Amino acid sequence: GEDPITRGLLLLREVTRKLRQKRVDLGALTLASPEVKFEMDTETHDPLDVGMYVTRETNKVVEEMMLLANETVARCIFEKGFARTAVLRRHPVPTQQMF
Secondary structure (H helix, E strand, O other): OOOHHHHHHHHHHHHHHHHHHHHHHOOOOOOOOOOEEEEEOOOOOOEEEEEEOOOOHHHHHHHHHHHHHHHHHHHHHHHOOOOOOOOOOOOOOOOHHHO
16 A cells, blocks of 8 residues: 555546547657766856756646646636736747757
8 A cells, every 4th residue: 555645645536547648649849959067066056967857647647737738728727718918938939940
């Protein structure tokens, strides 16, 4: 037996995997550009090390939950009739150069 927190996190991971797969199946744009991370000296701010940022499963869980929250709020704005008055951040349509 796993403790309740572990069981909850494992369940959340499975839910987010299914949500991610559903988004991909519906044509979601997946970005796979590598990210670089720098380790800096806290006093001088000089770079001490450089490496690749590793995306962990926990990052994906948080990302998926953020997307779900955004989608839920957007649906609420639309369904409650605030679509014309809500202040929204809109991304431009992706250009071919972005791919």
